[in-house]
Amino acid sequence: xxxxxxxxxxxxxxxxxxxxxxxxxxxxxxxxxxxxxxxxxxxxxxxxxxxxxxxxxxxxxxxxxxxxxxxxxxxxxxxxxxxxxxxxxxxxxxxxxxxxxxxxxxxxxxxxxxxxxxxxxxxxxxxxxxxxxxxxxxxxxxxxxxxxxxxxxxxxxxxxxxxxxxxxxxxxxxxx
Numbered sequence: 001x002x003x004x005x006x007x008x009x010x011x012x013x014x015x016x017x018x019x020x021x022x023x024x025x026x027x028x029x030x031x032x033x034x035x036x037x038x039x040x041x042x043x044x045x046x047x048x049x050x051x052x053x054x055x056x057x058x059x060x061x062x063x064x065x066x067x068x069x070x071x072x073x074x075x076x077x078x079x080x081x082x083x084x085x086x087x088x089x090x091x092x093x094x095x096x097x098x099x100x101x102x103x104x105x106x107x108x109x110x111x112x113x114x115x116x117x118x119x120x121x122x123x124x125x126x127x128x129x130x131x132x133x134x135x136x137x138x139x140x141x142x143x144x145x146x147x148x149x150x151x152x153x154x155x156x157x158x159x160x161x162x163x164x165x166x167x168x169x170x171x172x173x174x175x176x
Contacts, residue, residue, distance in 0.1 A: 004032045004099075004120055008107055009127035010135070011037040015083055016090065018127040018155035023094045031122060032097040035087060036111070038130070039104050108140040112147050124150055128157040 007022045009015045015037060026033050049068055056065035084100065091098035103110045107130055115121070124144075130136055131154045145152060 002032050002097075003029075003122045004034045005029070006034045006036065006111070006114075006121045006124045007127065008036045008038065008111065008124065008130050010040060010129045011083065011102070012040050013129040015087055015127075015129075017129055017157070018125070019087065019090060021155055022125050023091065023096055025123075025125070026096045027094060029122070032099070033091055034099045034101065034121065035091075036107075036114075037084070037087075037100065037102045038107055038110070039102065107136050108144050111144060115148050115150075121150060124148065124152045126152065126154045128155050131155075132157065 005022060005026050007019070009018065022033065053065040053068040056062070056068060088098055088100065101114075107126075111124065126136065131141075141152065141154075
């Protein structure tokens with residue numbers, strides 16, 4: 001059985017961010033790739049659902065209110081999604097076999113659960129959108145390190161030279 005790299009990213013935030021690094025690494029190590037796409041359920045979405053339920057409850061539509069809170073998750077991947085097609089296409093173009101899994105749960109518990117039932121992953125690579133903005137905390141990373149016992153690589157965003165130069169020019173002009 002060929003070993004694999006696990007690449008975790010958010011579907012909602014540029015899922016291909018960090019993918020070129022992961023593909024280069026997979027080629028260099030001659031490994032396949034498993035991609036975990038995580039879908040964020042934002043606080044505003046949860047609040048909207050709760051407010052909808054309250055509105056129906058106030059109108060004595062209790063069954064509808066309960067359905068608004070306990071509704072089934074929306075269908076995530078119908079196989080025709082453009083972002084998913086692009087991800088899989090980039091992998092195949094690079095000659096890398098890829099498996100794609102979609103989750104509506106948090107990153108750390110999903111990865112831990114995956115490793116309880118499966119093996120064959122050499123390394124976990126977390127995209128910049130997973131580790132940035134406090135999406136996965138230091139505490140979550142430590143928990144993952146102790147429970148998974150695989151190397152975990154956090155991919156950082158690259159700042160382009162032109163962006164840094166533009167910022168410096170703006171500061172000199174009195175902007176920013």
